[in-house]
Amino acid sequence: MFIGFGLFFMIGADNYELGSAARMGPAYFPTMLGGGLAVIGGVVFFQSFVVSGGKVAAIPLRLLFFITVALLLFGYLLKPIGLVLALALLVSVSAFAGHEFKLREVLLLALALILLSVLVFVKGLGQPFPLWPKFLG
Amino acid sequence: MEMQFLGNLSLGFGVAFQWVNLLYCLIGVLLGTLIGVLPGIGPTATIAMLLPVTFGLSPITAMIMLAGIYYGAQYGGSTTSILVNIPGEAASVVTCLDGYQMARQGRAGPALAASAIGSFFAGCMATVIVAMFAPPLAGMALKFGPSEYFSLMVLGLVAATVLAHGSLLKAIAMVLLGLLLGLVGTDISSGMMRFTLGIYELCDGIGFVGLAMGLFGIAELISNLELKGSREVFTSKIGRLMPSREDFRRMWKTILRGTALGSALGILPGGGPLLASFAAYALEKKISGHGDEFGKGAIEGVAGPESANNAGAQTSFIPLLTLGIPSNVVMALMIGALMIQGIIPGPRVMTEKPDLFWGLIASMWIGNAMLVILNLPLIGIWIRLLTVPYRFLYPAILVFMAIGVYGLSNSPFDVLLMAIFGILGVIFVKLECEPAPLILGYVLGPMMEENLRRALLIAQGDPTVLITRPISAGFLIAAVILLGIVLAPAIRKKREEVFVED
Numbered sequence: 076m077f078i079g080f081g082l083f084f085m086i087g088a089d090n091y092e093l094g095s096a097a098r099m100g101p102a103y104f105p106t107m108l109g110g111g112l113a114v115i116g117g118v119v120f121f122q123s124f125v126v127s128g129g130k131v132a133a134i135p136l137r138l139l140f141f142i143t144v145a146l147l148l149f150g151y152l153l154k155p156i157g158l159v160l161a162l163a164l165l166v167s168v169s170a171f172a173g174h175e176f177k178l179r180e181v182l183l184l185a186l187a188l189i190l191l192s193v194l195v196f197v198k199g200l201g202q203p204f205p206l207w208p209k210f211l212g
Numbered sequence: 213m214e215m216q217f218l219g220n221l222s223l224g225f226g227v228a229f230q231w232v233n234l235l236y237c238l239i240g241v242l243l244g245t246l247i248g249v250l251p252g253i254g255p256t257a258t259i260a261m262l263l264p265v266t267f268g269l270s271p272i273t274a275m276i277m278l279a280g281i282y283y284g285a286q287y288g289g290s291t292t293s294i295l296v297n298i299p300g301e302a303a304s305v306v307t308c309l310d311g312y313q314m315a316r317q318g319r320a321g322p323a324l325a326a327s328a329i330g331s332f333f334a335g336c337m338a339t340v341i342v343a344m345f346a347p348p349l350a351g352m353a354l355k356f357g358p359s360e361y362f363s364l365m366v367l368g369l370v371a372a373t374v375l376a377h378g379s380l381l382k383a384i385a386m387v388l389l390g391l392l393l394g395l396v397g398t399d400i401s402s403g404m405m406r407f408t409l410g411i412y413e414l415c416d417g418i419g420f421v422g423l424a425m426g427l428f429g430i431a432e433l434i435s436n437l438e439l440k441g442s443r444e445v446f447t448s449k450i451g452r453l454m455p456s457r458e459d460f461r462r463m464w465k466t467i468l469r470g471t472a473l474g475s476a477l478g479i480l481p482g483g484g485p486l487l488a489s490f491a492a493y494a495l496e497k498k499i500s501g502h503g504d505e506f507g508k509g510a511i512e513g514v515a516g517p518e519s520a521n522n523a524g525a526q527t528s529f530i531p532l533l534t535l536g537i538p539s540n541v542v543m544a545l546m547i548g549a550l551m552i553q554g555i556i557p558g559p560r561v562m563t564e565k566p567d568l569f570w571g572l573i574a575s576m577w578i579g580n581a582m583l584v585i586l587n588l589p590l591i592g593i594w595i596r597l598l599t600v601p602y603r604f605l606y607p608a609i610l611v612f613m614a615i616g617v618y619g620l621s622n623s624p625f626d627v628l629l630m631a632i633f634g635i636l637g638v639i640f641v642k643l644e645c646e647p648a649p650l651i652l653g654y655v656l657g658p659m660m661e662e663n664l665r666r667a668l669l670i671a672q673g674d675p676t677v678l679i680t681r682p683i684s685a686g687f688l689i690a691a692v693i694l695l696g697i698v699l700a701p702a703i704r705k706k707r708e709e710v711f712v713e714d
Binding site: 138139142143146149150151154162169170184 | 430434437438606607608611612618624626627634635638
């Protein structure tokens with residue numbers, strides 16, 4: 076647990092130092108900030124060794140994975156396969172993140188959300204999304 | 213002055229009573245109440261989610277709707293606190309203490325009514341305060357030069373870190389990180405690309421909507437999914453709604469005090485409804501004369517914090533409308549919404565767009581009236597909503613976020629951005645780093661850099677200009693004092709106590 080804490084901050088501090096290293100053009104302000112951040116990152120990193128007892132809850136990897144994948148699938152497939160199918164994907168993949176997965180519920184929910192989204196966003200707000208896959212239209 | 217004030221108000225009501233604005237005000241307060249009632253989704257995430265929708269609206273309509281969500285959520289949050297003992301929304305945490313006890317004693321009705329009446333009164337008073345204090349403040353702000361602005365923003369950011377919970381160092385680190393993220397994109401003065409990693413889509417900077425939705429929306433959603441177990445809803449008997457005469461007698465002073473305290477704390481940079489409700493509860497416990505009943509169902513413990521958080525929610529618009537500086541995250545999102553519309557928030561909004569300013573204020577009045585109507589008679593509907601399981605809610609939230617973000621530029625890039633910041637947001641939560649200061653920093657970053665540059669340009673590179681100009685020096689001294697206070701051991705302990713209940 077303790078090692079985990081330290082590791083997390085090493086990654087954190089690493090990110091911070093990138094800020095100060097990137098000197099581009101009018102870099103006065105960013106360099107100042109980046110420097111400050113690096114110092115604080117260092118202090119926090121150091122503290123994590125000195126002050127014991129801090130425990131870091133595990134990152135819910137499974138949840139993060141399904142939600143992220145669901146979002147990315149939607150984002151990159153919307154144009155090729157259309158809103159209806161992309162939404163169906165989004166809802167069903169994200170449903171795997173939940174505690175229980177019931178196929179009927181998910182299908183019903185997906186159906187309801189697709190209807191609602193088509194009505195609100197495409198018909199109501201006039202967003203220019205394709206509804207169906209290209210090869211059908 | 214009198215006449216001008218009335219003239220302004222009538223202009224405002226003229227705008228607010230246009231049917232589009234009335235409609236969106238209603239939508240705003242409805243949505244606000246809805247998300248206030250539902251635990252697990254707060255005003256920040258909702259406003260972030262709705263930012264893309266505001267594209268199609270006129271600036272004033274957009275602001276009216278977003279503001280409605282914000283103060284509507286303060287109303288709705290109390291319902292959940294009282295009936296389920298779960299705060300529907302962060303600022304209602306203290307309402308749980310006495311509100312739920314009242315509900316268990318069969319006095320849920322009076323508790324709900326007390327919170328609605330307190331909120332309504334506070335909302336109305338706070339609207340008057342905004343209308344009265346904003347113009348002179350804006351007048352003063354017009355005299356500010358770049359060095360004053362820079363120092364004021366420093367003060368605002370320091371205040372934000374002080375009031376964030378958890379480690380102060382981490383909060384400062386988050387602010388700095390936010391400032392840096394705000395600088396990504398094309399440099400205003402030189403036209404040079406900075407930190408874009410060669411990605412074309414980053415030329416205009418990191419998209420605000422994607423950032424906010426990822427850090428708040430996705431991160432909140434995942435944290436909620438982690439919690440297992442179902443909610444128990446206390447719906448058995450609400451009882452009669454009207455508080456007794458005795459209740460009224462005990463309540464009115466509390467409401468007045470709560471309103472005053474909330475209004476004052478709302479204006480403070482870094483303040484807002486959360487702080488206001490905690491402070492009001494502590495105050496009432498001390499001076500109401502019924503301190504021993506607190507925690508066992510004292511009506512003051514409901515009325516005080518509820519009026520304070522509503523007052524605070526509304527007066528936190530003052531720094532936004534007059535100085536263009538957000539006092540909390542929701543206000544930072546409002547700035548984002550205004551900038552999307554091409555309006556730079558600040559003292560000039562009042563003179564150049566009086567319809568926007570006064571229309572927004574008038575709409576707060578109307579919105580508050582709508583809220584009383586929505587909340588008391590329709591309470592049954594809101595309660596039933598509480599029984600909807602989260603496994604139906606979260607895919608719906610996800611769908612709205614995904615479509616909204618995609619619609620920004622019709623490209624998958626913003627969705628990717630949101631997903632990345634979602635992951636970051638979850639990591640931040642795990643590391644106990646609050647994302648709120650980051651968003652404030654992100655919004656203020658470019659403004660701070662510009663003002664600092666201008667100030668130094670005028671002073672020919674002499675950094676002492678920041679401390680030789682009196683107002684600027686005042687802000688900086690205030691910021692240093694604030695930091696000093698927090699670092700003092702006694703207060704540090706107190707601060708931890710206050711936020712532990714969160």
